Amino acid sequence: MASDPFIRPNSSSSPFILVGVPSLESFPTCLGILFCSGYIISLVGNGVVLLVIGMDNSLRDPMHYFLGMLAVIDVVMVTSIVPKMLSVFWLNSAEIGYTACFVQMFLVHSTTSEESGVLLAMAVDRYFAICHPLRYQAILNCQTVAEIGLAIVVRALLFMVPLTGMVANLPYCHSRVVPHSYCEHMAVAKLACADHRPCSLYSVTGSSLIVGMDMAFIAVSYGMILKTVLRKKPRWKAFSTCGCHSCVMLLYYIPGIVSIYAQQFNSSVPMHAQVLLADLYLILPTMLNPIVYSMKTKQIRRAALKMLFSRKVHT
Template identity: 65%
Template structure:
């Protein structure tokens, strides 16, 4: 299924795929391809609806569009190459391409975490300061938050990428993973990768810890600001989509990191599959969660479909007259 590492170029790596499951490339490919198509369609629909429907210009809709864009970036950085490994036995990836993929994947996860925090702030302001909602979360403020999220992700990844690219890779370059996951690549270095590993742990822990703590604090403030059990239930129901997306992102991520960083008796293919599924699952399910729960997105989608159907009908009429 994969190329021989001994025959690989000195300026490339070999992606093993899913170790132990080399006999099931078709089934694995169908699984990841289906998730990829669903993620593209779902997030593409969110971007299209929020971009074309002028009624969807609220800060929450702008943040949702940003989340959809990051989700598309995340799955596109991984799944096409993964499918080429599984279906085409094209396992070789260039040295630069490998580190670019690593940079995109890990910066996208940081951006997603930052956007979930921004969406928690949006919910806090909407519930606790409804009269000042649009003045606090103006279009400029939302754009500044988005820029800060992207800059934080890029700046946090630059040192890690520098540490990893400075390591010598002089032995077999078979990456025991389906994509250029930084710990798997660092394990191939001829020098001690401990500094890169320590930085990775510190940066990811700080990012996830700070974002998670702030998200928890925002919901704590919401619960304290809303009096009465029934009112709190209604407030939390308006935050249900966000809570679902937070759980979809953080829980699989924590499990994946724990399995890769701690000694485990689990088979290698289980650890790799968990890490692989962590990337496409949130982008695939996020549009479904918001599409089902957010009424404005549902209505915007229906309006867009109605407009497209009307244009199609008019086009058919013109052709018939012609």
């Protein structure tokens, strides 16, 4: 009897097999075009933000540093998953090496934690800028911004290093077919021929604490901002800005939360819907962040136009 090529022995040299999007394997071209377009938009948008902030010396406020951090995180996040996804969809190259799988897992989930931390930092930055403008420069100086950035990275490491180690140390002695388009930690852990519940409990508890605390502080910050700006004019501009920011945050947090809890509690959500949610919550915000947070910022918009038109004049 011929052996199943998807059944691999338990060896660190044996690769995993990425399915892509379960139940939608017959649409690789359409899925590839969808995710490739999102990837290009994300790279271009975040690349422009980084270029403008790097070249314009006037963009050195704490908010601009946070926008730069967000752009770097977004680029790392989408680059860690989309190129491999495209190779699965377009080149039928579904294998991913054992070590590469866990490196991808670490990058994906650590950047999601870092992105949440930067969104919180940006909300706090706006709170001090609007509600305490006279103390803004004293509170959020360069040292404080650097410490916040370091704290965001350390928190992600403290969460993801143990989780990645727990999943990597599980024995994989049966199928290595990951029903996902990247090495999502729960999808991989469920393939183990040992109890994966400690990993699941750690993941859900850690994710819930990070997301819950960040969302609570973000909500408080924006609530205080709205309370302050409602006493001033123009009110519509404040509502518009806060509304846009809130929509992008909801697009980031809600699909991620649904994806985590759906996999943990074996919900009735179809597998392809869970995978698409997990993919979109990583890719869609990285496309929108440069527009909502950066290009709607007057200084960055002016700097981008200045750089574009000055280059045209010189050429």
